[in-house]
Amino acid sequence: MVEAKKLTAQDVHDLIADYMNDEHVKKVDKAYQFAFHLHQEQKRKSGEPYIIHPIQVAGILAELHMDPDTVVAGYLHDIVEDTTATLADVEQAFGHDVAVIVDGVSKLSRIKYKSSREQLAENHRKLLLAMSHDIRVIIVKLADRLHNMRTLSALREEKQRRIAAETLEIYAPLADRLGIMTIKWELEDMALRYLNFDAYHDIAKSMDLRRQERLEIVDEAVDEIKHSITDLHLANTEVYGRPKHIYSIYRKMVDKNKRFEEIYDLLAIRVLVDTIPETYAVLGAIHARWTPMPGRFKDYIALPKANGYQSLHTSVIGPGGRPLEVQIRTYKMHEIAEYGIAAHWAYKEGNFAGADVQNADQQKLNVIQGILELQDDAQDADDFMESVKGDLFTD
Ligand code: GDP
Known part of the structure; x- marks a missing residue:
């Protein structure tokens, strides 16, 4: 951290x-x-x-x-x-x-x-x-x-x-x-x-120890992906290794009963592009080059998550037979992926000036809709307060 x-x-x-x-x-x-x-x-x-x-x-x-x-x-x-x-x-x-x-x-x-x-x-x-x-x-x-x-x-x-x-x-x-x-x-x-300080500390230490080795393998995979999309002649692409977070590694170790290496060594790469058609073109190039793993493709662009998250997810049998998880999204989607609703409330001057303006507005509506539904659910707040009084709240 x-x-x-x-x-x-x-x-x-x-x-x-x-x-x-x-x-x-x-x-x-x-x-x-x-x-x-x-x-x-x-x-x-x-x-x-x-x-x-x-x-x-x-x-x-x-x-x-x-x-x-x-x-x-x-x-x-x-x-x-x-x-x-x-x-x-x-x-x-x-x-x-x-x-x-x-x-x-x-x-x-x-x-x-x-x-x-x-x-x-x-x-x-x-x-x-x-x-x-x-x-x-x-x-x-x-x-x-x-x-x-x-x-x-x-x-x-x-x-x-x-x-x-x-x-x-x-x-x-x-x-x-x-x-x-x-x-x-x-x-x-x-x-x-x-x-759980011990778990936190163990994972952080293991990450430190393997950082260099991992960086090298990630660099190789990034180069391979860049190479496989050169024919698309995209103007403005970024390809990089996705950072991993201690808690999510911890959760996967506990939930899936896996060892640290099994989770940390999985390669996770992200590709950022300008437009939606380009995301699908990149996906096509990656699937043409490496075999996709069944059941691992998710189109959160066509079907965004409730919080507005959009991205294509796929896992392929990558270079050297290693499983490779790839996320592909536009820059605008990336901003929403990192900042979510805060991005929608961000200072407007000069914001949302990109090609995705309409899309961004639609996402904003979706996210707000999701929140309103939650608020509706909570309209029974009176009943709810009754049911938990003295249990959940003080004063
Ligand atoms: P799936 O099995 O492909 O649907 O994806 P998971 O739910 O297992 O998530 C895999 C990865 O996708 C996560 O580690 C995140 O990097 C990314 N992801 C999934 N959902 C979200 C989200 O709501 N926001 C952001 N920023 N990333 C997400």
């Missing part, structure tokens, strides 16, 4: 100045000043000034290129709970949308998750979604949780385990549901580190 760099308010300013106009940059900077004054006397468990936390949360949101109101809400997400400021103050200074997001995040923070029974976890996730009238509430909450996980070492062991379990059962699946995979993967890896 790469340690995340601690950002300063200046870093956040620089990040947003890269993609927002001056007026929006000013609004975000004003939110920093606002939060700075309100949190001035407070410290985190680690003993650091409290403001470091909202700065990191705003920074995570800025790295996702979120819109100004979301980054502002990142700065302000704790002020109603923890300082003298009220929601009305937030609304007056930053407008209605920011107030709605801050209110939503504050409300979610008050719900405590206690049970790890699967059905209750699913209900809890639905409830969080239903309570978030604006999906940006969940995005801020995920950024908040991500920074809390990055700094979990400051807490007592029992609390570390409780928060790590909640992260794994509630927040990582929520990130998955919204397709924000960069956050999901990091949350899972960190949660595993606190819940």
Whole structure:
């Protein structure tokens, strides 16, 4: 796991100045000043000034290129709970949308998750979604949780385990549901580190030991694939080895009862291209060159996943008889694959300017539709609350 760099308010300013106009940059900077004054006397468990936390949360949101109101809400997400400021103050200074997001995040923070029974976890996730009238509430909450996980070492062991379990059962699946995979993967890896340090450590160490050897084999496979698609004369292709995450290796070892090598040594390659017809052309070239493995082809382009994920998946008997998993997608699909719904809320200027505009809009509708269905499911929130009262929640 790469340690995340601690950002300063200046870093956040620089990040947003890269993609927002001056007026929006000013609004975000004003939110920093606002939060700075309100949190001035407070410290985190680690003993650091409290403001470091909202700065990191705003920074995570800025790295996702979120819109100004979301980054502002990142700065302000704790002020109603923890300082003298009220929601009305937030609304007056930053407008209605920011107030709605801050209110939503504050409300979610008050719900405590206690049970790890699967059905209750699913209900809890639905409830969080239903309570978030604006999906940006969940995005801020995920950024908040991500920074809390990055700094979990400051807490007592029992609390570390409780928060790590909640992260794994509630927040990582929520990130998955919204397709924000960069956050999901990091949350899972960190949660595993606190819940099962030995497994985390063993896998991380084994990955380190085999890294060089694996890089070489991956490079060879990448070259072979590049070679096999040269006849297609594609203008703008990228072919690379797909990174593997500790938690997903761990899960596969446990679920499929496999050894580390059996999972880690499987080659996973990704091909990025400009257009949808090119994805199918690449697939054709790969299947013409190597024998596909039965039952392993999935067309998530024609049939996207509920979270908006699109890609072609295939596994072939690759170079040297090694199984080779290949994912093929457009650059636009790749952005959605990594950032999910956050990509749809990303700052608009210059975004979605590519060839996939209509497609992106359709995906956005699909994802939102999926979330609304979940929210509908959770409309029985009253019954649900009755059924779990005293079990799942405090106050
Ligand atoms: P399948 O058996 O081919 O449908 O795929 P799996 O569910 O086993 O996933 C295989 C790989 O596909 C994962 O390791 C991810 O790299 C990728 N994948 C599957 N679903 C998603 C998704 O929703 N988002 C993203 N970003 N990647 C996904």
